[in-house]
Amino acid sequence: MSHTPLPPAGTITDVAGIEVGHFSDTRRPTGCTVILAREGAVGGVDVRGAAPGTRETDLLAPGNLVERVHGVMLAGGSAWGLAAADGAVRWLEEHGVGMDVRYGTLPIMPAAVLFDLPMGDPRIRPDATAGYAACEAASRQPPAEGNVGAGSGALVGKLFGIDRAMKGGVGTGSVTVAGVTMGALIVCNALGDVIDPDTGRVVAGARTADGRALLDTRRALLRGDLPQPLLAGTNTTLGVVATDAVLTKVQANRLAMVAHDGLARSINPVHTMSDGDTLFALATCRAPSTGATPGMTVLSAMAAEVVARATLRAVRAAESLTIGSLHAPAARDFARPPP
Known part of the structure; x- marks a missing residue:
């Protein structure tokens, strides 16, 4: 079924120095999404969920x-999917991207x-080959959204049983204030509902x-409705916020923290x-040097x-998906007509 595409809302690739690539597995709904900063970017992270699966966050x-x-690297496949990062590391090394550690480019x-x-x-879950393929596909073009990459098999609204869940996926957006751009890419596989x-x-x-x-x-x-028993770690929303503003590592970590306000x-x-x-x-610290640069309060609001x-x-x-007996309708299937 064909659908009218969403109106443009900017993308994370509007940020100078950022590229995005997806790998979507054709054998089952899973995959990975890489957000590349080939010239390097000051990084930060904030983990708020109680059941994370991560690599190199410390x-x-x-x-x-x-x-x-x-x-x-953002990937499906639970902890097995962390192997996708190995493929990304191999691809970047082959392209001369990394930190000089004297004995190699890391x-x-x-x-x-x-x-x-x-x-x-x-x-079937993302592996190093999948991560490598995502890097091969990376570009500055607006990335695909919905049932792609790490969001291929994402579901939302599972608190009352997976049979009553709906399709999640990948989304992106950006805003620019005072010459500085802030973008985000989110992979939503949340236990809870998604709210406008x-x-x-x-x-x-x-x-x-x-x-x-x-x-x-x-x-x-x-009102007292009791949720279904839950298997720990079966839900997660992952994402990256990126900016061309010049930030320190402390500020980047703060930005990751306040970005959770958006979730x-x-x-x-x-x-x-x-x-x-x-x-x-x-x-990426590539914002134009001319003009006023917003401070952390404005950048936090943007994030x-x-x-x-x-x-x-x-x-x-996202689009609806049926796998065996499991049917996950999409938000567009429940969209209200205009008044």
């Missing part, structure tokens, strides 16, 4: 040695994964028992014991805004 702490990273590629194993054969922060309306999430309407998880929990505006409940919510921040927008686009761009 080196991003402000007190640790490495200042710049060369990209971030690419720094932090990574985080989400759980998409219910969608098809769980033995401008209206407060649930856009995608848990459905009613008959599957024909949105339940509204927040209200259901508050709190667009997902409910968020940061649960069964989510591994992780956001990275990249500063939260683009994360909220990208999260919303992740479900609005």
